[in-house]
Amino acid sequence: MSTPPPGYRLLDGPPSLDEYLELRTRSGLTPPTRDQAAAGLSGAWAAVHLVHEESGVAAGMGRVLGDGGWYFHIIDMAVLPEHQRRGLGDAVLTALLDTIRRAAPPGAYVNLLGDPPGRRLYARHGFTETAPHSLGMALRLG
Numbered sequence: 001m002s003t004p005p006p007g008y009r010l011l012d013g014p015p016s017l018d019e020y021l022e023l024r025t026r027s028g029l030t031p032p033t034r035d036q037a038a039a040g041l042s043g044a045w046a047a048v049h050l051v052h053e054e055s056g057v058a059a060g061m062g063r064v065l066g067d068g069g070w071y072f073h074i075i076d077m078a079v080l081p082e083h084q085r086r087g088l089g090d091a092v093l094t095a096l097l098d099t100i101r102r103a104a105p106p107g108a109y110v111n112l113l114g115d116p117p118g119r120r121l122y123a124r125h126g127f128t129e130t131a132p133h134s135l136g137m138a139l140r141l142g
């Protein structure tokens with residue numbers, strides 16, 4: 001497991017439902033409804049979160065959806081604004097990728113939708129853009 005920055009504890013598993021909604025909302029990611037989050041929070045293949053030891057606040061998180069064999073999708077990369085640019089995002093991503101490396105046979109395919117704030121972080125970990133060969137496409141059901 002990756003080493004978190006001093007003052008933070010890296011925990012296996014997702015944060016609580018309230019912490020999850022807080023992290024998504026305050027980091028600027030679209031928040032799901034409470035019902036959606038409650039149904040989906042424990043459904044990921046892997047998840048970690050980081051707790052700020054002094055305040056007890058869940059300051060960062062990330063999850064992986066995956067088939068356990070070769071296909072993995074990283075979601076919910078979020079760090080509270082006041083805890084950003086301290087290496088938390090890097091620690092979360094390192095932990096998630098280590099988990100995939102440990103559990104999956106060699107050659108796993110890992111992808112994500114890279115919003116601007118995380119793109120340099122992902123590139124440092126080896127992610128490359130899939131366009132123009134493959135474009136991310138999405139559908140929101142009514």
Ligand SMILES: CC(C)(COP(=O)(O)OP(=O)(O)OC[C@H]1O[C@@H](n2cnc3c(N)ncnc32)[C@H](O)[C@@H]1OP(=O)(O)O)[C@@H](O)C(=O)NCCC(=O)NCCS
Nearest residue numbers: 027077078079084085086087088089090114115117118120
């Ligand atoms: C993307 C996100 C998770 C990154 O989290 P983070 O904790 O800030 O990430 P890190 O601290 O590991 O790295 C971010 C930057 O801080 C720098 N940094 C890390 N530790 C630092 C330190 N101690 N001092 C100064 N800078 C530092 C990194 O080098 C990096 O710089 P770069 O982006 O210019 O390359 C966070 O910005 C976020 O939640 N954004 C809003 C939600 C979002 O867009 N999520 C991504 C969806 S794809």
